[in-house]
Amino acid sequence: MGMTGNLTGLAAADLxxxxxxxxxxxxxxxxHENQNAEIFFSGGQIVHAVSGAQKGEEVVYQVLGWNEGDFxxxxxxKSSETTIQRSWPSLLLEGARRLDENELTQTLVKIDHEPESKEIKMAQKFEEILTELAGEVTGFRGSFLVGxxxxxxxxxxxxxxxxxxASAQMAMLLKLVSxxxxxxxxxxxxxxxxxTEKAYILMRFLPGKQYFLGISAERKSGNLGNMRLMSKLYTERLAKAMPH
Structure with a gap:
């Protein structure tokens, strides 16, 4: 049994x-408008995509940029051919990177070129906060700020x-649990x-639930109480560093 709908209610990436x-x-x-695309799935992966004369990964990246349309x-x-070998998380990440790159390019065209953009300053601030967090978590393995x-x-x-x-996989897991x-x-x-056998992985939403903080610590030396306390304190710090 299939389903139908539109991209206004369910984004292509979510589908x-x-x-x-x-x-x-x-x-x-x-x-989408005067364009049509088909994406084929098998075994938990995208195996083929076609839109007009175009086939393969580029069709997926094109579809990820569509905000309106029916599906x-x-x-x-089954697909009659295989034109895609890349894993689906990698495809979505590359598609998102291209969309962000296009948006950034359009933004830079509209503004004067400054020595250091707000985006770079914000990213540096996030890195500084996560570096401080690393020193606070017992058995620290990693931390991630993810949309x-x-x-x-x-x-x-x-x-x-x-x-x-890792960020893409954590986001998918958190969305499913939520x-x-x-x-x-x-x-x-x-x-x-x-x-897991080797680690604790704790994910906590920032206010608004558009971003989350992921923290990983060694299971042998990590402390769950410490992780939960630090996740609460540092999600608050990261939220304050977000642009408003």
């Missing part, structure tokens, strides 16, 4: 995430890690703790 998490074979058709989703429709869309604003971590991919608590009528989600 893609939901279908990949669902891990079903499906075809997503989207109509229909049909299950059990609910999965875009990494700042990070501080120890060892080899892809902060962009959606589940809403359906259960359990009230607003304040934080989410994931415990």
């Amino acid at each position: 893609i995430q939901l279908n990949c998490v669902d891990q079903k074979i499906a075809r997503l058709q989207i109509k 229909s989703l049909d299950n059990d429709i 609910i869309d999965g875009i990494n604003l700042a990070s501080k971590f120890i060892g080899d890690l892809d902060p962009e991919l 959606g589940s608590t809403d359906k259960l009528g359990a009230g607003n989600l304040e934080d989410n703790l994931t415990t």
